[in-house]
Amino acid sequence: MKQPTIITKVVMLVIFLAGVVYLVGAAWQIFTDPFSTIMTYEYTVDDAAEATGWLVRTEQVIPGQGSIVDVLPDQGEKVGAGQTVAVVYRDETALDRSRQRRALELKLQQLNYTLLRGEASWDNQRLDQSITDAMARLRASAAAGDLTGLEEQALTLKSLVLQREATYDGAASIDAQIQAVQAQINALDQASGADTTAVRAPVAGTFSALADGYESVLTPAALNNLTPLSLETLTAQPVAAPEGAVGKLITKATWYFAVTVPEEVAARLVEGWSVRIRFSRDWSGEVAMKTESISAPQDGRTAVVFSSDRHLADTSLLRRQTVDLIFDSTTGIRVPKKAIRTIDVTRTDPDTGEKVPTGEKQVGLYVLTGVQAEWRPVEILADDGDYCLVQSVLSDNPTATEQKKMLRAGDEVIVAAEDLFDGKVVR
Numbered sequence: 001m002k003q004p005t006i007i008t009k010v011v012m013l014v015i016f017l018a019g020v021v022y023l024v025g026a027a028w029q030i031f032t033d034p035f036s037t038i039m040t041y042e043y044t045v046d047d048a049a050e051a052t053g054w055l056v057r058t059e060q061v062i063p064g065q066g067s068i069v070d071v072l073p074d075q076g077e078k079v080g081a082g083q084t085v086a087v088v089y090r091d092e093t094a095l096d097r098s099r100q101r102r103a104l105e106l107k108l109q110q111l112n113y114t115l116l117r118g119e120a121s122w123d124n125q126r127l128d129q130s131i132t133d134a135m136a137r138l139r140a141s142a143a144a145g146d147l148t149g150l151e152e153q154a155l156t157l158k159s160l161v162l163q164r165e166a167t168y169d170g171a172a173s174i175d176a177q178i179q180a181v182q183a184q185i186n187a188l189d190q191a192s193g194a195d196t197t198a199v200r201a202p203v204a205g206t207f208s209a210l211a212d213g214y215e216s217v218l219t220p221a222a223l224n225n226l227t228p229l230s231l232e233t234l235t236a237q238p239v240a241a242p243e244g245a246v247g248k249l250i251t252k253a254t255w256y257f258a259v260t261v262p263e264e265v266a267a268r269l270v271e272g273w274s275v276r277i278r279f280s281r282d283w284s285g286e287v288a289m290k291t292e293s294i295s296a297p298q299d300g301r302t303a304v305v306f307s308s309d310r311h312l313a314d315t316s317l318l319r320r321q322t323v324d325l326i327f328d329s330t331t332g333i334r335v336p337k338k339a340i341r342t343i344d345v346t347r348t349d350p351d352t353g354e355k356v357p358t359g360e361k362q363v364g365l366y367v368l369t370g371v372q373a374e375w376r377p378v379e380i381l382a383d384d385g386d387y388c389l390v391q392s393v394l395s396d397n398p399t400a401t402e403q404k405k406m407l408r409a410g411d412e413v414i415v416a417a418e419d420l421f422d423g424k425v426v427r
Contacts, residue, residue: 034233035426037291037368042409045382045389048266048278048324053259054235055318056223056249059208059215064088064246068095071246073207076313079249081204084244088208090195098196103186108181110173119248134348143281192351205249208316215248218319220256226293228260228301249279250316253309257289265295266302268327276326277306282318286326287311290338332381332389333407337377339365339415340380340388367407367413368426373414376407 066088073079089095099344134157141150201207257277269275269291278286290307296302345360364377378390392406417426 001195006379011319012387018028018229029133034418035414036416037412037414038336038339040333040335040409040411040413042331043384043387044329044331044388046326046382047330048323048326049265050259050322051259051265051325052229052320052322053257054214054218054320055259055315056220057312057316058220058252058254060203060249060251061211061242061245062086062199062201062249063216063242063244064197064245065244066090066197068092069246070095070098071209075207075209076316077207079201079205079207081201083201084198084200086199087208088197088199088246089327094192094195097188097192101185101192104181104185105186108178108185110155111181129159131157134160154257188333190270199246199286201249203249203251205251206253206312206316207247207249209247210317211242211245211248212319213241214319217310218258220252223256223258223293223305225295226258226297226303228298228303231258231260231303250312253312254307255309255312255315256292257308257323258303259306259323260301260303260379263297263300263302266297266304267327268293269304271327271377275306278324278326279315279318279321280324281321283314285314287315303410308323328367330382330389333378333393333409333411334384334387334389335413336415337386337388339413340378340390341365341420343375364393366410366417366422371425371427373417373420373422373424374424376405378407 004393035066044058058179059069062085064086068091070087070091071085072087079085087098089098138150138153141153162348197230217234217239222234271291271294273291274288275291276286277289287308287310289308292305292307293317293347294302294304340363342363345358345362346355347358348354349356362377363373363380367376370373377393379393380388382389394402394406414420420426
């Protein structure tokens with residue numbers, strides 16, 4: 001076998017050393033290069049002030065005496081005058097009787113539904129198949145979370161089961177069952193007259209199950225000529241939930257929010273103007289409220305009353321709340337301050353083709369596009385500590401290329417890197 005010459009050995013050694021140097025250099029660059037990126041996202045910064053206040057409504061307590069109370073309307077539900085809002089039971093026996101009546105009413109409904117379907121067929125085999133199909137449909141709807149027709153499907157299944165039961169005694173048995181169930185309901189109604197009382201709404205309004213004792217203290221009339229001292233005096237009164245009350249009715253749609261704020265915050269408000277108020281404690285939501293009144297300052301504090309006729313049902317349980325008064329909001333792309341750079345603006349000399357500085361500066365950042373760094377000019381909208389809210393700077397009539405290169409949520413922004421320039425290959 002031919003032995004390699006000295007020259008061949010030297011060449012192989014040089015190639016090997018070059019490869020080692022390249023790998024060492026690449027590893028050194030990886031561990032020493034500060035290159036890092038971050039994904040951008042849309043963010044909103046609010047110009048807001050925190051305030052604690054009290055919700056004030058026109059309210060009427062609904063009295064009701066009894067050891068067991070069954071409240072019928074949902075919280076925030078509108079009820080009419082004379083509508084039953086609660087049933088008061090004297091003892092557990094009366095409550096059990098009510099439960100029996102409800103079960104019988106459901107059975108009566110099912111029997112009547114079965115009767116309305118008619119006596120088209122009492123074929124056992126077809127009924128069995130229909131029951132199986134109805135069970136399959138009901139199960140599929142429940143598994144898929146489709147509740148739109150669940151009640152009707154359940155009623156159909158129960159009706160088919162009752163029809164199947166009727167095949168043993170004949171179709172006439174359904175009429176007999178209806179009469180028997182109705183007789184049981186009538187008997188329960190007669191027995192409940194002495195120990196069951198229906199509580200009816202004295203007036204129309206929005207129902208709330210919570211009566212806290214402030215119904216007669218915090219009234220719209222009490223907000224006239226409100227001052228920080230008078231609000232403090234109002235809310236400092238000892239109150240107790242009315243005994244035996246089954247709830248209350250909010251009889252007017254307009255509700256109020258009374259707060260005391262620093263004088264400098266009140267100076268930003270204007271009577272008659274609207275301000276966004278964000279609730280985030282016991283209920284989360286924003287309400288646009290009208291500024292009804294602003295008092296004269298006392299010891300650097302000012303009483304302010306806001307009003308609204310929206311979200312009454314959502315706020316019907318609230319009384320004392322800490323909120324944010326939002327004066328303005330700024331939305332943009334949130335990026336680290338370290339990613340913001342300022343570069344010298346250049347132009348191409350038409351004679352030499354070289355780039356020459358114009359003396360102007362441009363604020364922007366670099367976005368990683370593929371393996372290259374692309375320069376994107378931006379405008380800083382807001383300072384948010386270690387981050388900034390920015391948006392792309394476009395001309396009055398942006399071209400398709402400009403629009404394509406707009407900074408968007410989800411772009412990968414270069415936070416740290418050495419010797420960056422537009423078009424540099426960084427990966």
